[in-house]
Structure formats: structure tokens, C-alpha cells
Amino acid sequence: MTTFRARLLGSFVALLLAIVTGPVTATAGPLIGTVGPAWFGTSNTNLDLNIPINSGSAGARVVGEQLFVTDQNGLTVYDVSDPSLPVPKGFVSIPQQYYFTEEDVPSNGEIALVGQFGDLTPSIRLNVVDVSLDDNLGGQPTVIGTLSGMDEHTFECARDCTWAYGSAGAIIDLTDPTAPRDAGRWDDAVAAQGYSFGRSTHDVTEVVPGILLTSSNPMFLLDVRTTPETPEVIGVGSFTDNRFVHANLWPYHGDLPANPADPNVEGWEPDWDAFDRFVLVGGETAPLPFACDEGDGAFMTMEWERVDTDTVPDGNADFVEMTFDPANGAGDEYKPSPGTFVDGGSPYSQYCTHWFTTQPGGFHDGGLLAMGWYEYGVRFLEVEDDGQITETGWLIPAGGSTSAAYWVDDDTVLTADYQRGVDVITYDDEVDPDDTEMVTVPGVRFERAIIQRPAFLEDWYTGFGCPLPS
Template sequence: MVAATVSLALTPVAAAACTDHYKEELEMAAARQAASDGTTVEAADAGKGNGKGNGKGKGHGNAQTGPSTLVTTPPTGASKDVEFIGQLPEAVGATAINFIDYPGKQKVMFVTGRFGLKSYDISDPEHPLPLDSIDMPGFWQNEDMDVDPKRKLVFMARDPRAFGQNQATGESGVYIVDAKFPHDLKVLSYTEVPAGHTTTCVNDCQFLWSGGPRPADWQPEDWDGRPIFAVDIRNPKKPKVHEYAIDLGRNDGVTDYSHDVQVDEAGVAWVSGAGGIRGYWTKGRQWDPVENRYRVASATDPVPYAGGKFYQSNQETWGGSLAHNLVRPLESLGDYDAGKVALVTIENFTSSCETDGRLLIVDLADSEQGQAWGSTEADPYRLPVISEWSPYGKPGSLPGAGCSAHYFQLRDGVLAQSYYGQGTHFIDVSDPANPTQIAYYRADGGSHWAPYWVGDVMYIADGSRGVDIVRPTYAQNG
């Protein structure tokens, strides 16, 4: 295959996770990745010189055959009711994982991180086989990576801090990768977008919503963070960025950091960020509680639904904390009706694990009257917090390790939540008022970003270790 080298220096990205607290850790991860085997390819002309990228390179991946480098020696650390299967160390710097099913019962895992993108055949989940890679040393960040399983596309959000740039002047955008043949990945297009920390499919992947991070120096001075920008990808070779931003005024009337989007099973697109959570309808004729009328929702002109701002109990003000991601279960939990609670990650790094960001469970019940869009500092609206959970002082935790909450997955009333250096904890949330840990897995030296179920196996994106593969056994152990 033809491969051209990207002219990218491994300049440390000026952020780790969503803050600077893990900068040294990720510098080390980048150094390990740079020393690994493999051919650097022209995934796009990203990061050359001034950080400009046009995504028009051939983008052929580095096709790989043969067995993976699965390490099966269990790490030191702590675990309860979790069986270690293996580790993929070549994916050090991993930030997110997603999956696409192919004909012949083939299942493919895509891993994104500071290295770019890697694909693996995981038809046998315990024995992943590497297929291809698009190598972008210094790429950032693409948390919560999304895919289009129908058109076989992978979306990569380029943060302005990628390739040694910074939030004030760096370029942000989105790469669309053609994964029709997962052993031969190609960059289909690159589009500059005014936001780029995350990007999420809405309306069946006909559009992307890109958000974050903090503002560029050319953006409005009264913005404290970047809102959402919609990208029309009905033609993925020629994406079109919508002119007008979405989710403005999210923090008591101030436009702030719209961090990520999760679309629930009812089709509501929930935006997490500074100032809490806000849900939007993106299609259909819906009641608009702000305009007090029915109107047709779209991905570029969504209709407000519900949400609001809230506080972690040990925070007098919102401070540096961030509503990072959420899930709104559409089944009843405990005494709460379906769709009336949200489980929310607060990402916040303080001087102590005791006060770091936690899992919060909040009550959405009375927030459907547009209150979040009318809230101000003078007349604030706040969501009630039902409960909080932190690994601080819990079995399996490690004193001194980073323990802010991060991404999670909910299944059968159990939340698998990653907490950076504290590993991944399995929390029974069937009673929202009393979340209870039932299992955990923590590898010494690890930095868990996000867990992903594949059948009874779980893949964990770890910024320091790559990808860990485990099997939770709490169900059969009672």
C-alpha cells in the first residue's frame, strides 16, 4: 500500500483528559507510541506547519495481518468480580472505542487516541486481530467517538489542541473515515468546524453535532466556551457546516462549553457541558416550551425539551467542574418513572479525590417547561440532585490516584463507570437514591477513560495501558 509520512512533531497537547492534570502522563504515552512499530501514513495533511489540514491525502491505512500483541499477564492492582483477559499495549494513548458489524458475522473495533485510529477484528472478543491504522501522531481528542454503522463511516473530532496547537489559535474540525473495508481505512474528507472536542451523530448520522472546547481568540468575547455546531454529512465527501451555533446561553444565559452529546432512545439529543445538561428534539413536530408553540425540529434548528444546571454537593459554585456526559434511562429506576432521571458525569480535578468530580443522579421530572433556557444568575433554575457516588474511600480505590468521573455505560441497572487512575467501578443504580458498588477493576498505572460492553466482555480505553479486555463476573457470582 502507498504511504506518505505526516510531518507532525509529537508536541504535547496542552490538555489531558479535558484539563491539564494528566499532561505528563500523556506525554509519556505519546513517547511510547512514537517508539512503537508501524508506518506513519498520510491520513490527511493535518498538522503540517501551522496545523492546517485539508483531509485530501490518500489516507490509506497501514494494513496489518497476523496476531495482535495481546498481553495476557494480569496487571497488579485491585479487582473484585472482574476477570482479566488481556491488554493491547500498542493502543497506548487510547481515548475512545466504537464498533461496526460487517457481513459474515464480522465485528470490528475502532480505537482512537493520540495515535490516530486503529481497527481490529473482534469476531472473537477475547482474541482481537489488528486490521489497519491511520497514524496521526499528536492527534487530539475525539472522546466518545461515533460511527455510522450503515454507511461504514468513522468520525474523528479534531480538537484545536491537536498536533501541538492551542485552544486560542488552533484549527478544529472533523475527519470522516471510510471504513467500508476495515483492513483498508481511508480518510474520505476533512472539514474545518468552529468546534471539535467531540462530534456526535444525530438524525441517523445525517448530521454531526460538534462541541467544545474553550473559545478561540476569533470567537465572540462573551463566550466562555464553544457551543454546538451542526455539520451536514448527507454527502460525507462534502460536509457542510451550518452557519448558526446551537446550545447558546447554556450556563445561566452565558454561552459556555458544550462538551458532548448523547442521543437517547427517544431521539432526544442531550448536551452536557458547563452549566449542566440540556436536551433537544432534532426531528418531528414538537412542543417548544421556550417559544410556547409546536414547531418542526431539525438538526440545525432543534426544539428545547428539558434539562438544567445542578451542583455537586461540595461545590458552592460550578467552578471548574463540567457536566461531561450523561444517560437518560427510558426505563423506571426505583421510585422514578422512565425518563425522569439522568445519570451524569462531573469531570473535575481538585487537590483531593474526596472533592474530585463524581457521578451524579439528577431529577428531570419538572424541567420540561423550558426553565433551563430562561435561567440566569439573578433568577436561577436548578435540577434536584438525587444522589452522588465517588470511589473515594471505597474498596478498590487507590489513594493519590486521579479519580474524577469520566465515561460510563449502563446495562441492566448497573453502571460501569471509569474514574481515570481509580479504574472502572460497577455501580448498581437500580435505586437512584442509593447507588452501590458491586465490582471493580483497577490496573496499577492505568488511566481509564471509557468502558464498552461486547457481549459478556468489556473493552476499556486506557490512556496509559492502551486497551484492557476484561470479563465482569458479578452476575454469576451473585
């Protein structure tokens, strides 16, 4: 006997198949994909290897020849001296919540920070892990310090991991990593200087030793070189709307101090003339009502300049102003379009944008970056010297939800994936992605197709799925 639920499900499947399969129009769209074992991608990308050990990972960090990956079970340390074959070298058990594991693991290669249990249980704590495997008994990462009652969504190491700054405002003194100390709140210091947050802070990034940039709206550039417990606001980044900011990078900035733990030694000052012209910013949002809207969920470039803020102008620029206003030529933004995987899109999206990194050694006033974009896989984006953004490739793994993309060398990217663990992807910038109507690889030939579906189903179709936590 056919039940109402079965009839409803049958109708739903039939409708979905009708939307997916008919009618289609062939087109020579901007970037055509090739297909390989369990992935779709442009001809300049390849999925070389999947390591499912860390299924459930939300983030990682590459420091030197080590990759630090967190998942719900703990912290795994990989040797990536051969980027094409990451080798697990150590593990420490630090149970965490699914999808709430430490993202973009803060580390200087000697210690790493792993928060435990988020803010959803009464037994939260921040763990300091010794990851210098050669110095540890048995060659394993070891928890050497804990701070009970402290965990925030993300943390950032600063001043060579002698201090840390949390996404919700915490300041942690790590000068003795075996005894981490709660040293106050940087958000209170920002408020005391007359500033307020329009949207909450998701992350803090150390631009150069002792100079931090908050992923918030507005964004704040903080100087902690002299007074790490009371940051000084030395810049502000503004948007034309109240969009959510997830992560940021300011990739190139000239010479760095000889002692990153104490940047003031020998009178080091940032060489602002050497800094990249554009700040790179990613916004993340849940696709409600079912699709990433025009404001949130984009990757952006922000233009900046130093201005004189003295009451009596003396001609000395002392404050950084960052501006995102594409309509008036200040920066650009990029988002992929919904699609069918073959054309580089996704038939649904759970969140928009996540963690990204720039190609090592090749980014200065523009260059290439790799972005983890959930169900849209990894997006390779070229930033021009005028801040304009162009997609130059993409790879979407089957059954994946890509959280982060980390360059290891000029052509190898390692990803952290909520479902798959770690993927090893290669990108060949000498190969132009196919831009023809037909694509041929051994045994496979297909046309790129654009789905023609009723406009009223657009949001419903692209939003099908359940959101994941950010």
C-alpha cells in the first residue's frame, strides 16, 4: 500500500530529477571542468590523494614541514616534507565536538593551541601542546599546559606564540607555555578607545609580529608590540554594509623583526610602504533563505592607506584606513554560482567561504590563493594588482565539504574537509583551464550544461541541505 509519505517522497524525487535533468543548454561558460576519480575539477587541478584519518576536521595549519590537523578526537601531526605524501607522525588525544574543533590551528611549530569543548559544556579548557616531536618522549605531541574555563571559537598565536588572542576577546599570556594565564580582554581595550563592533569577531590574524587584524565588522588593526595586554587600535577597516567577516590575510609586508617574540628589539617598525596594496577578506554565512546573498558570503579585496589623524596635522601618516567599496573602485568581491558540479557549481550550499591561504612566495600586490568553500570545494583565485578577482580553477571532491585550503609549495594544496579528512590537490598554473564547450579526458566526454529551471525554484534548489556550524 502506498503511503502519503511515499507518494510525497516520490513526487519530490521526480521534481528534483526534472529540475536537474531537463531542459539543458550547452554553453562555453567561463571555466569548464574535467572529471576524475571521485572529483570534478578544471584541467589545471588534480586530486592526488585522500587521507580519511581526520574525517570531521574543521581546520589545520602548515608550519614549515609540519601539518597540524584537529578533529573530534584530537590533534594529528603530519610530516609534509614531501607535500605529495603527508605522513602522520604523532597524535595526542584532545576530545572535541564534531564541527566545533579548533579551526586554523594556531602554532609556531614548537607549540600549538587546541581549545576543547567550545562554549557548549561546563568543562571547557584551552590546551597548550608541545608539537616539537623530536624533543618529546616517544616523538609524540604532548599537552604541557591547560587553562580551565577558557575556550573560544578560534585563537591566534602572536609574538612567536608568547601571547594568544581569541575570537571573543580573550588575551592569553603564553610566556610560560606550561602555565597559560588569562591576561584580560582585547575587545574591552578596543571599546575603551571609543570603538564598537557592528558584527561579532570570528578570528584574529597576526599580520606581522605584534600587529593583529580582527575579522569583524568593522575590522580593527591592533598593535600589541609594547603592551600586549592593552592593544592599541592603529587602523580600522570599514564596509558599506553589515556583512559578516570570517577570516583575513595581509600576505606581504616587507622585512620582519629579528626577534618575533619581542618586535621592539633593535627598534623594528613595520615598513608600511612594503605592505600589499590590498587586504584579503573572506565572509562566511549560512545560506538563508537558502542562498548566499549579495552582501554576505563573498571573498573580498580591501584597499588601504595611511592617514594623518593628529589634531594638528603634521604630515605624518599614523593610522590605517581599509575600505571595501567596489562601487567606487575600492576592492572587489567574488562568489561562485550554483550549478551541477561539472560546471564548477554546487546544487546546494551549506555555508559560503571559509579558510584560505596564498601561494607561498608568489603573492605581492596580487597573486594566487586557494579557498575552502564548503560544497563548492577548493576555488583558485587570482588577485590582480588593481584588486580585481578572477577564478582560475576549481576542484570539487565527491561527498566533501571543504573547510580549509593550505598551500605547501608552489603547486600543492592540502585541504581539511568536514567529511573526507585531508585531500592532496595539485594545481598547475602553466595549464589554462578549459574554456571550450566540450571537454575530453581518457574515457570521459561531456558538455557543460546550464540548468533551465523555474525562477521560483531557484532559492529552494540551491539551498537544499542542512547548515553546518561555522
